[in-house]
Amino acid sequence: MKIIKTTLPYxxxxxxxxxxYDYIDSFQxxxxxxxxxxxxxxxxxxxFSSGPQWVSKLFSLRNKIVSVFGLKTSGENTNREKQxxxxxxxxxxxxxxxxxxxxxxxxxxxxxxxxxxxxxxxxFLGPQISGTTxxxxxxxxxxxxxxxxxxxxxxxxxxxHKLIVPTMLKGIIKEMEKKxxxxxxxx
Numbered sequence: 001m002k003i004i005k006t007t008l009p010y011x012x013x014x015x016x017x018x019x020x021y022d023y024i025d026s027f028q029x030x031x032x033x034x035x036x037x038x039x040x041x042x043x044x045x046x047x048f049s050s051g052p053q054w055v056s057k058l059f060s061l062r063n064k065i066v067s068v069f070g071l072k073t074s075g076e077n078t079n080r081e082k083q084x085x086x087x088x089x090x091x092x093x094x095x096x097x098x099x100x101x102x103x104x105x106x107x108x109x110x111x112x113x114x115x116x117x118x119x120x121x122x123x124f125l126g127p128q129i130s131g132t133t134x135x136x137x138x139x140x141x142x143x144x145x146x147x148x149x150x151x152x153x154x155x156x157x158x159x160x161h162k163l164i165v166p167t168m169l170k171g172i173i174k175e176m177e178k179k180x181x182x183x184x185x186x187x
Contacts, residue, residue, distance in 0.1 A: 001173060003029045003166040008140045009124050013102050013109050019144065022117075023154065026140035027166050031125075031173050032133050034180050042176060043123045043137065044089035044100070044108040050171030117150035119143045123172075137176075139169045 006028040008015050031038070087093060089108055093100045101120065102109040106127075111120035119141060126136040141161065145151050 001029060001170055003027050003169050006138060008122070009126065009138050011106070012122050012124055012140060013104065013107055014120055014122050014140060014142055021142040022145045023143040024140065025162070025165070026138055027169050028136050028138040029169050029173050030134050031137050031176055032180070033128065033135050034133065038125060038135070038176055040103055040106055040108045040123070040125060041089040042179070043125050043172060045084065045087060046172040046175040047123055047168065048087070048095050049084055050175035051168055116147060116153050117143055117145050137169065137173060139165055141165060
């Protein structure tokens with residue numbers, strides 16, 4: 001499955017913002033859809049259910065380190081499966097560190113505001129490519145630094161981020177195609 005670095009989709013809610021971001025990246029993959037049935041809620045739920053174990057361990061390590069500095073953490077998660085079952089991916093809902101800021105039929109905007117930086121993650125499901133069963137799925141991240149500590153914090157985070165996001169996108173695509181009854185048909 002090929003994941004490519006791309007630009008923030010023109011139609012993204014993050015592109016309609018007047019904000020100037022200090023950091024932005026986007027990664028895109030292709031998903032094979034049947035009957036155009038996937039929704040932004042599906043991609044939002046897949047984001048939280050498809051990550052590999054090593055990413056979870058990195059987030060746990062991050063939470064332990066940043067709690068010393070008084071930064072927000074995802075807290076204790078006693079029953080993630082139950083929380084995911086009840087998750088509707090609606091604005092205002094929280095799943096771990098990620099709050100849902102906005103949602104439309106093609107996109108979910110997740111993120112958090114903290115004293116050091118504010119970040120947003122766009123999970124964007126593009127239109128079906130004419131004459132195919134393929135949709136491009138794009139995960140974009142924007143960051144606004146609130147102070148020097150935000151800039152300092154992001155220095156070691158950035159290389160991990162560039163590994164985690166494409167891995168997460170592959171997991172999202174696999175999860176959604178599995179839901180489709182397929183087994184990794186998009187190469």
